[in-house]
Amino acid sequence: MNNPAEPAGQAGFRAIDVIRKKRDGHELSRAEIDFLVRGYTAGQIPDYQISAWLMAALLKGLTRAETAALTDAMLHSGEVLDLSEFPAAKIDKHSTGGVGDKTSLVLAPLVAAAGLYVPMISGRGLGHTGGTLDKLESIPGFNVKVSLKKFREILRSCGCAMIGQTAEIAPADRLFYSLRDVTGTVESPFLICASIMSKKLAEGIDGLVLDVKTGSGAFMKTDEDAAFLAELMVETGQRMGKKVVALLTDMDQPLGLRVGNALEVEEVIEVLNGAGPEDLRELCVELAAWMIHLGVRAGTIGDAKKLAAETIRCGQALKKFRELVKLQGGDVACVDDPSKLPRAKSSLDVTSLASGYVAAIQSEDVGTACVILGGGREKKEDSVDPAAGIILHKKVGDRIAAGEKLCTLMYNSETRVARAKTLMQQSYRIDDSVPTPRKMIRRIISATE
């Protein structure tokens, strides 16, 4: 049946026909996808038609060409930075989100210190997943809300800059994402790919390293799902002329030993000082090496790793971090002495009920416990306590005796501490035998066939 009531829009298309075409499993043309994205961004196509289309796209899937067209249309819905005047490659990293993942704060200064530009636009935390902006803001004075003009100045001056989404960058993605969030259409690899890639490619970068998390604490629970998303993003980036590599990395337990904003900044400074937990150090060096390699600062990954490690060892990475904090208005005294970061007034040790080996730590539970303590958001409008969080004393593979400390809760408000404690006890699985170790870097996807 036709819908003669709806007049043909831009380029002669009608939203209803594009919805039906996807519903029936046919491939949309670039012009049809462009029509949807432009029409929605301009307020000419209503929410209810886009949400029907999103559900059809989620259930029927998109082809690679459709995914690239959607990415491109969202990317060009706003400003695309032109950083070609900068005298070295512009490389960014994106993670699909995890618990305790503070690698961005290490990578931006580290890779900038290694001679590349890192123009990093990040998000806030929601639910069990933390956000780079919240971590940065736990440094008193650190300003993530700067204009694109200022962003460019900071980038020119120090080689890296870390800010939040601005209205100018990929406005279509913001509209699509808000709608997906309330219509059950978040969980589509095609839509996730277009959302991530449109925002990142609008940064004017030459290359992108993707950290696709896999495991119980990740959005993608299996290596297969994570690899599918990773390949999709790598191919989409390549179709748009960018160098893209994806690392599938483990999120079967939180990354590092600290979860919570100021606590994570402390751990970042440890890593930049050449210390810090081994899993976090390993991942930072690996991701930095791929960024350096894409930016052609090192011919092999081996050389790139050496350069990353050396940049930390000689203190240049930490120096660059201090420079960044200063340029963005943060208190550099906190970098020099992390004990000056916001500290929680109270703490509570959580002990093990059993003896054995830590077999697993449910990252989602840890993230949720952090939210409960005030260190994260349940709703977008919630404010975050920078000091609240959790310090883990045991990780997977560690031996533990009943009554020994698993972790310490850090908090300013007593209200829900008991609930957080229960969650943390539940999150640890204790077994009799030593667990088989999981590799941190599970797979590297650098090109599609």
Added chain:
Amino acid sequence: MNNPAEPAGQAGFRAIDVIRKKRDGHELSRAEIDFLVRGYTAGQIPDYQISAWLMAALLKGLTRAETAALTDAMLHSGEVLDLSEFPAAKIDKHSTGGVGDKTSLVLAPLVAAAGLYVPMISGRGLGHTGGTLDKLESIPGFNVKVSLKKFREILRSCGCAMIGQTAEIAPADRLFYSLRDVTGTVESPFLICASIMSKKLAEGIDGLVLDVKTGSGAFMKTDEDAAFLAELMVETGQRMGKKVVALLTDMDQPLGLRVGNALEVEEVIEVLNGAGPEDLRELCVELAAWMIHLGVRAGTIGDAKKLAAETIRCGQALKKFRELVKLQGGDVACVDDPSKLPRAKSSLDVTSLASGYVAAIQSEDVGTACVILGGGREKKEDSVDPAAGIILHKKVGDRIAAGEKLCTLMYNSETRVARAKTLMQQSYRIDDSVPTPRKMIRRIISATE
């Protein structure tokens, strides 16, 4: 990922969870479906969430229990007539829509004259399909916009009443249908079933005869699709304690010889006079017989057919029609002398380009030609010319010589007559050999296993 931003609504449900559940192919509970229908009708759930759910329901399907729950929720979104005081069974008929289908106008008076009550609430035409209300309104003065109170009075007085949708009956269906119309979610048998059955069962009927059209001119192009929808509606009606039977009937060519509002009323009066085209007569008697049988006015279908035929032969059916027209304010002179119905000022004969046998008549093209001549609507807001339409001179199986008349176009506005003529010539397929006759009644579905 949770959507913690949305608070739980009625009965603790959240729309996002219900959308996700259907998206993932799970069966919804009656309470969840009720929550969606109530929430949307009350304006508490926005369009964009319902449209995402509708697309998920279309692509994933609904179970029989879900379909019944949706029907029931929409049925109870408004007033449900209680006609239990009436001293005989209340039986209605619903057709899925075709071209030249004027059976309702024959059946209501015919079945009322046979001793049952026919409380008929109908719709208007849109696109190539005509509507009962437009046909009735071609009788000068006939008022289809009467209150439910008046409807009940007319029904009591004459045994039948024919009106349009009122705001009190199944308001949820109106909201859902408007949204489906613009979101590509019309074409789901489950949603079609719930829409039809909720409106019909709100009429307070005991039994319902469904005329499910199949063929090139029908919404359901194949017998399989038509049977699927028919079985779904029969089962849904039975689950709700009603007697329901479905007839799969041919719509591979228009029904009868006249298409267009006043032209169809003329043909209705012919049939009520015991004359008229054979296919229309046959279908009317068959449908009337099933209505009479469901209303227990005849023990067997054979007896019911005899009663229907006799009710026409003895003039009671026509007399009842005259009574109905009078009660609803129409000019009874048009019943006594159909030449007093609105007549088009101009006519144009369309001749055959080839010789042979009529193998098929594309009903959709005929319906569209009628719209082009002014006899139907392209958009909901369009007004309809009661006199415009098409008189067919040849039907499937008829012999035709090149240059002989296929049909006559009746119109008041010249503007698009040439286009209508071309469409009509295209709509006739002429072959060398006699076509295999198609049965009018293709299948009867009276119970599900």
